[in-house]
Amino acid sequence: MIITNEKEREDLIEAGEHLASVMDALRAKVRAGVTAEELDDLAEQMIRDAGDSPSFLGYKPEGAARSYPATLCVSINDEIVHGIPNESEKILKEGDIVGLDFGLIHNGVIVDAAVTVPVGTINEESKKLLRATEQALVAGIAAAIPGNHIGDISYAIQEEIKNAGFRVVKSLGGHGVGKKVHEEPFIPNFGHAGEGPELREGMVLALEPISSAGKAAVTLAPDGYTFRTRDGSRSAHFEHTILIEKDGARIITE
Numbered sequence: 714m715i716i717t718n719e720k721e722r723e724d725l726i727e728a729g730e731h732l733a734s735v736m737d738a739l740r741a742k743v744r745a746g747v748t749a750e751e752l753d754d755l756a757e758q759m760i761r762d763a764g765d766s767p768s769f770l771g772y773k774p775e776g777a778a779r780s781y782p783a784t785l786c787v788s789i790n791d792e793i794v795h796g797i798p799n800e801s802e803k804i805l806k807e808g809d810i811v812g813l814d815f816g817l818i819h820n821g822v823i824v825d826a827a828v829t830v831p832v833g834t835i836n837e838e839s840k841k842l843l844r845a846t847e848q849a850l851v852a853g854i855a856a857a858i859p860g861n862h863i864g865d866i867s868y869a870i871q872e873e874i875k876n877a878g879f880r881v882v883k884s885l886g887g888h889g890v891g892k893k894v895h896e897e898p899f900i901p902n903f904g905h906a907g908e909g910p911e912l913r914e915g916m917v918l919a920l921e922p923i924s925s926a927g928k929a930a931v932t933l934a935p936d937g938y939t940f941r942t943r944d945g946s947r948s949a950h951f952e953h954t955i956l957i958e959k960d961g962a963r964i965i966t967e
Contacts, residue, residue, distance in 0.1 A: 714889060714892045714896060714917040715913070715916060715917070716891075716915040716916075716917065716956060717915065721822065722956070724819060725822050725824065725891070726965060727819055727820070728765070728817065728818075728819035728820070728822045728824040728965070729824050729954060729964075729965030729967070731760070731763050731765055731817060731819055732815075732816070732824050732825075732826055732966050733966055733967060734759070734763075735755075735760060735815070735817070736813070736815075736826060736828065736966070738755060738759060739755060739756060740813070740828065740830055742755060743805065743811060743813075743830045743832060744805065744832065744833065745805055745832055746804065746805065747805050748798075748803060748805070749785075749789075749796070749798030749803035749804075749805070750798050750799045750802075752787055752798060752813065753783050753785040753787065753798040756784045757770070757784040757785075760784065760817045763819075765818055765819045766817065766818040767784035767815065767816070767817060767818075768815075768817055768818050768825070768894050769784060769786065769815055769816055769894070770782075770783060770784045772894050774894075777937060778937050779937060781795075781938060782797060782799065782800060783798050783799045785813060785814070786798070786812070786813070786814040786815065786827075787803060787811060787812070787813060788811065788939070788948070788950065789809055789811050789812075790809055790810060790811075790947050790948075791941050791942045791945045791946060791947060792812070792939055792940070792941050792948070793812075793923060793925070793942060793948040794812065794814060794885060794939075794940050794948075794950055795814075795939055795940055796812070796939045797938055797939060800936065805832045806832060807832060807833040808832065808833060808834065808836065809832040809835075810829050810830065810831055810832065810835060810839050810842075810843065810947060810949065811829065811830050811832060812827060812828070812829045812830075812949070812950045813829075813830060814826075814827035814950065815827075816890075816894060822891060823890055823891055823892065823894060824890065824919075824954040824965055824966055825890050825894070825954055825966070826919075826953055826954060826966035827921060827951060828950075829843055829847075829949040829950050829951060831843065838926055838947075839926075841877060841878075841879075842877075842879055842924060842926050842948075842949045843949050844877075845873060845874055845877030845878075845924065846879075846922050846923070846924045846949040846950065846951050847949075848873050848877075849869075849870045849874050849902075849922035849924070850870070850921075850922050850951040850953060852869040852870060852873045853866045853867075853869050853870040853887075853920045853922060854920060854955055854962045854964060855961075856868075857912060857918065857920070857955055857957055857961070857962040858957070858961045859912055859914045859957060859959065860911065860912065861911075861912045862907055862908055862909045862910065862911055862912060863900055863901075863904075863909030863910050863912070864905050864906055864907055864908030864909040865906045865907065865912075866887075866900055866912075866920060867886075867900065867901045867902060867909070868904055868905060868906040870902045870920075870922045871902060873922075874902070874922065874924045879925060879926055880925050880927070880928065880929035881902045881903045881923070881924060881925075881929060882902070882923040882924060882948065883901070883902070883903055883929065884931055884940075885902075885923050885940065886899060886900050886901045886902050886923070887899075887918060887919050887921045887952070888918070888919055889917065889918055889919070890917055890918065890919040890954055891917040898910050898918075900918065900919075900920060902922050902923060902924075912957055913957065914957055914958060914959055915956075915957065916957040917954065917956055917957075917965075918954070918955050918957070919954050920952065920953060920955060921950060921951065921952035922950070922951055923948065923949070924948065924950075925942050925947070925948045926947045926948070927942055927944040927945070927946025927947075928942075928943070928946070929942065930944065953966045953967060
């Protein structure tokens with residue numbers, strides 16, 4: 714999406730504020746014994762109570778055999794992204810890390826965000842993985858300025874994850890957002906500075922570093938949505954929707 718008028722900008726900012734409120738509530742609810750379905754129910758209830766709609770529920774990505782059956786993606790430990798919360802019992806346990814990923818539609822504008830949250834006390838490697846991936850998001854956002862290129866974002870994300878001793882999950886990445894759940898351009902989490910499409914003022918992008926503590930090869934579960942690390946290693950995922958403004962990126966979903 715390219716913002717072309719003040720009404721679109723206001724709707725985008727409001728959408729981000731609504732999403733951030735839901736995310737805060739979800740993070741506060743994460744603890745041992747809570748089920749993924751409880752988190753999904755909370756997300757849907759809060760989104761609808763604000764007059765918005767879940768953007769993932771019923772969405773069918775290109776190549777998918779069926780529509781996504783939930784509001785929220787809940788991905789635990791070796792589940793990288795798109796973990797389905799409501800088709801089998803998934804109970805959070807002490808020491809887990811859990812990715813929460815969702816989007817909503819507000820006045821026709823779509824925003825998207827994700828965090829990976831510790832369940833109680835987690836091990837040191839998991840702490841480092843979460844810190845590195847969140848810092849990669851910060852670095853990617855800092856590179857999102859008019860005149861730079863998609864490759865500048867990709868390179869910044871890659872270097873943060875690599876320098877922390879972890880690996881980028883290369884088959885997944887960020888994307889444009891705003892009018893659709895997924896829009897062009899695709900934003901890899903690896904690459905070379907100065908390459909790819911030029912960043913322009915008004916662009917709405919979802920940046921989402923995704924990393925692995927292991928080899929970062931992926932496998933798709935039989936449910937058709939849940940990506941896991943092939944070697945069973947833990948994975949982290951952070952995401953914000955941003956608006957590229959004259960002086961840099963504005964974080965919409967913070």
